[in-house]
Amino acid sequence: MIIIKQLKKSKFGFTNIEMIIVLMITSLFIGITLFIYPNIKNYQRNDEQKFWNSFKYQWDSIVMSTKINKNEKSKITSTIIVNKNNVHFIYWNGVNKSLNIPNTMSIYGNSYIIDIKxxxxxxxxxxxxxxxxxxNDYIQTFQLGWGVYHIE
Known part of the structure; x- marks a missing residue:
């Protein structure tokens, strides 16, 4: 009973041990944040690079598919539709493939359509x-004929 009365009287704040524990936990959170944040940026940068690699692969595939099926009697056309969230590759034979645009990237304007004849x-x-x-900005330039494009 006497101990409880003494504890109630001596309420001055944190003890040194409690302060050290709070500082250790705070420094742990700060340390984790400092080591994880740069890795998150690298993952996002990798997402953009993966997007451009996938775009290039799909582009080459759709252009080659359309070139191979060159027929003067039938007008074969493949289409690429780019909107805010994804890119749709619609092949001449009805095959439809989609590619999601990373959250860190956006296009200027609402959408655009590329026809490959x-x-x-x-x-x-x-x-x-x-x-x-x-x-920064990426500038995607499509050249006349032969289905060539460049990224700057």
Whole structure:
């Protein structure tokens, strides 16, 4: 009983041990944050690189498929539709493949459509993409004919 009365009287705040425990927990959280945050940016950068690699693969596939099926009697056309969230590759034979745009990237404007005509002809065009992660723009240029494009 006497101990309880003494404990009630001596309420001055944290003891040194309690303060050390609080500082250790706080420094642990700060340390984890400092080591994890750069890795998160690397993962996001990798997402953008994976997107461009996948876009290139799908682009080459759809252009080659359309070129191979060159037929003057039938007008074969493949289409690529780019909107805010994803890119749709619609092949001439009805095959439809989609590619999600990473959250760190966006296109200028609402959407755009690229038509690939028989023989691989693509109308010249330039589209801009913005990377929130790298704080810069990608300029995607499609050249006249042969289905060639560049990223700057």
């Amino acid at each position: 028989s023989g691989g002809y693509v109308a010249p065009a330039t589209y801009r993409w913005h990377s929130n992660l790298l704080k």
